[in-house]
Amino acid sequence: MEYVSPEGLRLxxxxxxxxxxxxxxxxxxxKADGSAVFEMGNTKVIAAVYGPRxxxxxxxxxxxxxxxxxxxxxxxxxxxxxxxxxxxxxxxTEISLVIRQTMEAxxxxxxxxxxxIDIFVQVLQADGxxxxxxxxxxxxxxxxxxxxxxxxxxxxxxxxxxxxPLLDLNYVEDSAGGxxxxxxxxxxxxxxxLLQMDAxxxxxxxxxxxxxxxxxxxxxxxxIREVLLENTKQLEYRRGT
Amino acid sequence: MVGLSIGEKHLYxxxxxxxxxxxxxxxxxxxxxxxxxxxxxxxxxxxxITAANCAxxxxxxxxxxxxxxxxxxxxxxxxxYICFLLxxxxxxxxxxxxxxxxxxxxxxxxxxxxxxxxGIDLSSLVVVEGKICWDLYIDGLVxxxxxxxxxxLGAAIKAALSDTGxxxxxxxxxxxxxxxxxxxxxxxxxxxxxxxxxxxxxTLTKAGKQYIVDATSEEESQMSSAVSISVNRQGHICxxxxxxxxxxxxxxxxxxxxxAKTVSEQLINTLxxxxxxxxxxxxxx
Numbered sequence: 154m155e156y157v158s159p160e161g162l163r164l165x166x167x168x169x170x171x172x173x174x175x176x177x178x179x180x181x182x183x184k185a186d187g188s189a190v191f192e193m194g195n196t197k198v199i200a201a202v203y204g205p206r207x208x209x210x211x212x213x214x215x216x217x218x219x220x221x222x223x224x225x226x227x228x229x230x231x232x233x234x235x236x237x238x239x240x241x242x243x244x245x246t247e248i249s250l251v252i253r254q255t256m257e258a259x260x261x262x263x264x265x266x267x268x269x270i271d272i273f274v275q276v277l278q279a280d281g282x283x284x285x286x287x288x289x290x291x292x293x294x295x296x297x298x299x300x301x302x303x304x305x306x307x308x309x310x311x312x313x314x315x316x317x318p319l320l321d322l323n324y325v326e327d328s329a330g331g332x333x334x335x336x337x338x339x340x341x342x343x344x345x346x347l348l349q350m351d352a353x354x355x356x357x358x359x360x361x362x363x364x365x366x367x368x369x370x371x372x373x374x375x376x377i378r379e380v381l382l383e384n385t386k387q388l389e390y391r392r393g394t
Numbered sequence: 395m396v397g398l399s400i401g402e403k404h405l406y407x408x409x410x411x412x413x414x415x416x417x418x419x420x421x422x423x424x425x426x427x428x429x430x431x432x433x434x435x436x437x438x439x440x441x442x443i444t445a446a447n448c449a450x451x452x453x454x455x456x457x458x459x460x461x462x463x464x465x466x467x468x469x470x471x472x473x474x475y476i477c478f479l480l481x482x483x484x485x486x487x488x489x490x491x492x493x494x495x496x497x498x499x500x501x502x503x504x505x506x507x508x509x510x511x512x513g514i515d516l517s518s519l520v521v522v523e524g525k526i527c528w529d530l531y532i533d534g535l536v537x538x539x540x541x542x543x544x545x546x547l548g549a550a551i552k553a554a555l556s557d558t559g560x561x562x563x564x565x566x567x568x569x570x571x572x573x574x575x576x577x578x579x580x581x582x583x584x585x586x587x588x589x590x591x592x593x594x595x596x597t598l599t600k601a602g603k604q605y606i607v608d609a610t611s612e613e614e615s616q617m618s619s620a621v622s623i624s625v626n627r628q629g630h631i632c633x634x635x636x637x638x639x640x641x642x643x644x645x646x647x648x649x650x651x652x653x654a655k656t657v658s659e660q661l662i663n664t665l666x667x668x669x670x671x672x673x674x675x676x677x678x679x
Contacts (some may be wrong), residue, residue, distance in 0.1 A: 182465055182538040199537060201465035224464050229533040230424065230439035273464040274495035275537065277437070 156314040156326055165194075168180055170370030172309070172321040172369055173282075177289065177380045179297045187298025191290035194323055195280035200290035202298040204270035213269075218262035220269045223253035225287060227276040248284055255308070255337045255347045256291055261301040270300060281324035282310050284335050288347070289373055296381055304339035305377055306346055311336070311362045315356060317360045320369045334359070336366035340374035410608035410661065411542075413549060415668040417557040425558030427672075429550040431538035432610065438550035440558040442528040444521070456508040456530035460496040460547060466539040491534070499534070499547055502624040502633035506593050511627070513592045514555065518585060521563050528560055541611035544622050548595030549661075553669045555592055559584025593626040593633070593662050596654040600642070605650060607657050621650050625658035 157163055167173070173194030182188035191200075208214040225248040256272060268388035272294070274287040285308035292305050312322045316333040327333055332354045337347030354362065411599065413431035418426045425440040507513040508530070519528040534547050563583055599609040599620040606613060614620075619638025626632055631651065636642065 182435070182529060184467060184538055185465065189467065195509060199463075199465055225462075228437070228439075228463075228535050229459065229461065230426065230441065230535075271464075275465050275535075277465040277535075 154329070156329055157317045158232045163319065165323060169317045170365065170368075171321050172372060173323065175289075175373060175376055177293050177377060179293055179380065183264045185294070185298075187241070187294045187296070187300070189290050189293030189297055189327075193282050193286045193289075193321065195278055196282050196286045196323075197278040198278075198283065198290045199275045199277060199285040199369060200287065201273045201275075201364040202270065202291070202300065203273070204298065205265045205268035205300065206271075208269040210266065214267055217266050217389055219260070219265040219267075221253055221257045221260060221262065222269065223249050223256065223272040223274070223291075224275045225249040225276070227254060227279060227283075231276045236257040248287070251284065251347065251349070252287055252291060254279070255288055255306055256295065258346045259304055259306045260295065261303060264301055264305075270364070279324070280329040281322050284349075285309050285321075285337075288337050293377060293380065294365065297384070300340040304342045304344075305374055306337055306339055307370045307373040307377060308335065308337040308347060309366050309373055310334060311366035311369060313358060313362050318365050320365050321358050332359075332362065332365055334362050336363060336370055338367060338370045340371050403598035410543060410545075410657070411610075413664055413668060415549065415553050415665065415672050417553055417669065417672040427550045427553030427557055427669075428662045429546050429553065431542060431546045431549075431608065432543055433538055434546045435536075435538035436543065436546045437537060437549050438547060438554040439533045439535075440551070441531050441533075442519070442558065442560050443531055444563075445527055445529040452590075456532065456545075458499050458503060458532045458534070458551075460492045460499060460536065462492040462495070462536040462539070466536045468647070493628065495534070495536070495543060495547065498544060498622065498635055498637075499551070501635055502544070502595055502622065503551065503593070504633075506591075506624070506626065506632040511628040512567060513632075514587050518587070521565065526563075526565075529603060530558075539611060541609045541614045542597055545595050545597050545608060545661075548624065549665055552589055552592045552594060552665060553672070554667050555587050555588045557673065559586055575581075590666075591626055591628075593624040594658055595622055595624045596658050596661060597622040598650045598654055599652075600638075600640075600646070605653070607653070608627060620624040621647060621654075623651060623654040623658075625655055625662075627662055629659070630654050631655075 154380050157169060161168060162297035176192040178190045181190050181199060182201045184202055188200060190199050198255060205219055208220055213220055235376050252274060274291060278282050282383040288306055293309065295302060310322050310333060312319045312326060312331050312333045314326060314329055319326060322333060332350060332352040335347065335349045336345065338345050414430040416428045418428065428437045521527055532551055534550065536543055596607065597620055598605045598607055599614060599617040601613060601617045617638060618640035619636060619642055622635045623631060624633040
């Protein structure tokens, strides 16, 4: 199947280096300490952060830093076919672990010892790149909760199909069998916190694809920063200063 | 809160919080609706899946399942469910997981929707009599919980049903008696449900001597018992559940039912106009 047409257009009309439309919004779940919605094309994800709060399970309490927990769930209706088991399956467990490790790297856990920070991510619509959307949503939610972080963490995926590096794969391109590189970076610090790939790629091509993913992450970071600044402005207006 | 306000004019707070309904489209056949009542935010999705071997006597033509997203509250996480049952035997509504909600919704919606055909036209679900029919799968997701989940879920299910389309099916002719006929599910044409007869749910929570409609979670934490009633447009009661540990005098229940009927009229009108507006907005975009 042709994923990149001879004119250089992908299946959904994008150029190879073009990302899907992204949209982020803060403060969607009123009860949570911080929450956000993040959309990348048709992938839509809600993240809610509860914390820092008292550790529920005393045995897991750490005296020198905060405990970060993460849970990833997909809604029954998020994919085209109705899913039977929204959480607890292997993929969800793996993604929960990945998101937790990524966010834990950037949260300043040493500032909040003996506490617990819960990050819950719920996928409402899945169209490829759910991992990345979850991390971006979690970053926004953590900022909304006011949890101190070293830097934002943004994530984007890139792949290689029809001899072309492609940025931000959707579900069809992801299931095509080509390589899928998911990258998470801290943009200001220029450090990679998440790197995953399936399938195989020659090393020089891998470098190109990874570089493309880094560009994508930086673009997402610019957008997220705008959203956060706009949110802060709104808060200032409401406070009346 | 009801107990604290001494100078209250109304005996019961019967104005519900403002409702906001949005219908979204994932694909044309799936009806998706998102309802916000104050801080309570729920999503319902309705999907038709073909099922084989449907005898006419088969009872279940639909399945309702509700999940509570952990984003709603950390207490909805699976491994907290057990400690909550121990601590909260008297607090019936705090931290109710998805299974309880699914069971209650099933109770309130099953007969009118799936058995008697009073809610929706069940004959539209049959493809080949006795062989193939559509099963309706309704999935609910609680995104944010600030009390009164049943009402919000009921409204969302009604909106989702309005938004659902059943694809037109072409049956291959010449199938013999016992064989499964071949069917061709159309991607283009859809039949919409007429949901004017689908009931809505009104929950009345009793705290002290007064009862309130559309309780927030703070108010629900103080309730002694609650009655959830599903009422349809004609004012007929389609289902009733009483929750909570305290006993209720029968006259109070009858009074609650009549209050629910009054409230439901307004609720149905608001919901219908919101659904129509949402679908009109969706058609434009």
